[in-house]
Amino acid sequence: MKKAHRIRIYPNVRQQIQFQKTFGCVRFYWNFLLDQRITNYKMKKENADYQEDKTTYASLKKTDEYSWLKEVEAQPLSQVAMDLNKAYKNTFKSSFGFPKFKSKKYSKKSYRTAMGMKVNNNYFYVSKVGWVKMAETLRFNGKLMNVTISQAKSGKYFATFLVDTENFQKKPIDNTIGLDLGLTHFCIASTGEKIDNKKFYRSLEKRLIIEQRKLSKRLEVAKKHNRKLDECKNYQKQKLKVARIHEKISNQRNNFLHQLSSKLTDENQIICIEDLNVKGMVKNHKLAKSISDVSWSEFVRQLTYKCEWKGRTLIKVDRFFPSSQICSSCGHNDGKKELDVREWVCSQCGRVHDRDINASINIKTEGLSGIA
Ligand SMILES: [Zn+2]
Structure with a gap:
């Protein structure tokens, strides 16, 4: 290949x-x-x-x-x-x-x-x-x-x-992992690791907003004086500046995603993830920023082809599977948890759960049960 x-x-x-x-x-x-x-x-x-x-x-x-x-x-x-x-x-x-x-x-x-x-x-x-x-x-x-x-x-x-x-095919190994798409973090692994997206977008976002504001001001000035945009040096200069920030954001995002997908497919034989309907979720405004930020679908694309290269298996768990409701210790379904509930106690066995870690463990268990 x-x-x-x-x-x-x-x-x-x-x-x-x-x-x-x-x-x-x-x-x-x-x-x-x-x-x-x-x-x-x-x-x-x-x-x-x-x-x-x-x-x-x-x-x-x-x-x-x-x-x-x-x-x-x-x-x-x-x-x-x-x-x-x-x-x-x-x-x-x-x-x-x-x-x-x-x-x-x-x-x-x-x-x-x-x-x-x-x-x-x-x-x-x-x-x-x-x-x-x-x-x-x-x-x-x-x-x-x-x-x-x-x-x-x-x-x-x-x-x-x-x-x-x-x-490129790797030797088979025993490790398996479940991943949950996070809101506070890029994703959370069943190993308990919370993987941050390094806030690549938000750190540059402030600068982007400032530079974009400058750009629209220059656009206004140009319009006011009836000048062609091609001839406005200041406008063009600023346009380039904004484009460079966009480029930087997308580069950082890509590097982050590639590093992570390479590491995960190197270290695990089976990777279980949620089959999210990202388009449907982006419609929900509160979630939109986080999800488009973290580019989950690009990440899944990378995992898919890297698994294929390396002889690993990617398992997508049904998106209606209630990963955040089930207790990963006793299997009890504790009912719906609102998004702001970050921690909860199982009413059956009393185990305290971190919402995201618990969900990723459930995703792994559910994914593996399908192939056992
Ligand atoms: Zn329980």
Whole structure:
């Protein structure tokens, strides 16, 4: 199974220059080969004896005119030749049509390489560039297939790693766990652990509100003076600021969810969760903030595919199962508990329950009973 992970990277100035050079060489070489093919085709049509021009990178770099090709890594260039061959073969199969020339202004700045790359925590290594800092560590274990370096329109650099995770299946283990979606915490485990969502949203929320308020003020000013928004520098600047906060929130949220779902699927053979109807719950305003905050459905999605990769089992317990009403000690159904009841005493056996821990234990018991 091949998995891709795209990570923001922070090349220093020298590395940025090297990336730019490689983007340029890759684009040049693509256009060079495409032009050569078209010319060869035309000439051959006119004269069947025409000797085809078969100049490649290896011979180009030896010429004075194109010696600058030596300054970049060779692998991305041979990759270009392969990509072009593929594009030719697919001309009639895919919707892309005949391969096109890449313009400096509009074509995507990227290149792919596979030779000699290494990853070490928050750094990765590519030839001629050296160790480059990454925003996060690589999510997958397995064999590194290749990496694509790219620059987005915003100017940010990214590395997309392709990892072969064929041997991703883990050895079966005995641990099982139940999880309950929390209101005070992201989720609560049957082990008694309460997992916080680090308040990623709320810590940034204040800043977001302030910056958004500024943005709407600038919008008002622009309207008042009948100015086009494209021309309002202050407005555009502020818009970017707000977008960056949104981006930060979503990155933090994703990192949190991935770390947690990886840890849980590493450490447990069976994971039992409640099959929540999140859409239905979001309609309830009091709950809406917490639930959309904690992105439960994205979390379940991650658990689902990570369980599949690792050979684990995810069990969804019916959402009408009264997990917060049953006493996990004696099995007595103690009746409905309002949301603000965080702790209760079983009227049958007298056991004091933390609402959420008790619920997650019930979810686990219920989930396991289905497969016993
Ligand atoms: Zn009880």
